[in-house]
Amino acid sequence: MAATNTVTGEMVVITERVEFSSAGNCDITNITAELRRLATEHNLKAGTMTVFAPGATGAITTLEFEPGVVQDFKRLFDQIAPADQPYEHNVTLGDGNGHSHVRAGLLGPSLVVPIEDGVPLLGRWQEICFVCLDARPRERTVIVQFMGVK
Numbered sequence: 769m770a771a772t773n774t775v776t777g778e779m780v781v782i783t784e785r786v787e788f789s790s791a792g793n794c795d796i797t798n799i800t801a802e803l804r805r806l807a808t809e810h811n812l813k814a815g816t817m818t819v820f821a822p823g824a825t826g827a828i829t830t831l832e833f834e835p836g837v838v839q840d841f842k843r844l845f846d847q848i849a850p851a852d853q854p855y856e857h858n859v860t861l862g863d864g865n866g867h868s869h870v871r872a873g874l875l876g877p878s879l880v881v882p883i884e885d886g887v888p889l890l891g892r893w894q895e896i897c898f899v900c901l902d903a904r905p906r907e908r909t910v911i912v913q914f915m916g917v918k
Contacts, residue, residue, distance in 0.1 A: 790900035815916015827875035
């Protein structure tokens with residue numbers, strides 16, 4: 769078992785926002801490049817990056833962001849929470865996106881990634897993605913909070 773030495777320095781908490789448009793209906797946006805840029809800019813010696821999607825119909829995950837996996841992932845949601853099923857949310861609010869809320873609840877709104885020497889410690893093919901599960905296009909904001917030692 770390998771251990772990393774403790775790093776001493778100034779402890780910081782930095783909050784950023786990443787904004788973009790999303791097409792809805794399980795649109796998947798790869799935000800890895802922007803998150804890597806921010807991590808490099810803030811250059812934590814050691815720490816974490818929390819990526820959080822505010823709202824009830826968006827989610828954060830990691831994927832190998834290639835067309836086959838993206839299509840498979842979209843199909844998965846059609847299989848486990850189909851849009852054409854009855855949802856009590858649609859009865860209550862009448863907005864037709866009950867499936868969107870269920871899908872977002874399954875996937876979850878956040879992810880924590882370790883950072884070392886300004887670099888997110890992701891796997892070789894692992895990329896951070898925002899998934900818009902709403903039934904319509906939306907403007908989205910992802911909150912990114914860096915915590916660690918400079």
